[in-house]
Amino acid sequence: MNVLSRLNGWQRLWVLVCVTYFLAVASFSVLLLPKKSDYLSTRVHDTIDLTIKNVPELQGSYVYQIRDAYGDLPDDEVVKRIHNKFKGKIDYSDIEEKYKARLSKLSLEQAKAVGIGFLLWLVPVVFVYVFGWAIGWVIKGFRRIET
Secondary structure, X not given: OHHHHOOOHHHHHHHHHXXXXXXXXXXXXXXXXXXXXXXXXXXXXXXXXXHHHHOHHHOOOOXXXXXXXXXXXXXXXXXXXXXXXXXXXXXXXXXXXXXXXXXXXXXXXXXXXXXXXXHHHHHHHHHHHHHHHHHHHHHHHHHHHHO
16 A cells, blocks of 8 residues: 555546546447357358348348348357258358358457457556656756746
8 A cells, every 4th residue: 555655646646547447448348349149140141141142032132031030049040040941052151161260260359359458548548647747747847947
């Protein structure tokens, strides 16, 4: 506690702002973290879109209409059913490879997002501290001239 008691009012205000800003950045970072469900939603969308393009009866339909037709089924199950229904007629391998590649990089993407969030917190915090210190240094210089 000795370090905290030596802080002046401006430094204490800076600590308070840093902690508040950290909580805000951390909250947004958590919300924006890539998730498996995001990749799965893209997989379902791409699968349905490819199906619409290759099945004449479905042309003119929208992805959301086809997805709604499957009700509350999980995305994995929807993909599985579409693949089984159009097996041999439509090649979904590109979509599946893309999905597996993105999924294998998920933890790396999450770490990258956390790193970006940390930098978005650190850079402004350091800048504000250095800028405040510089202003204090300039003010001290003017005070020496006056005396």
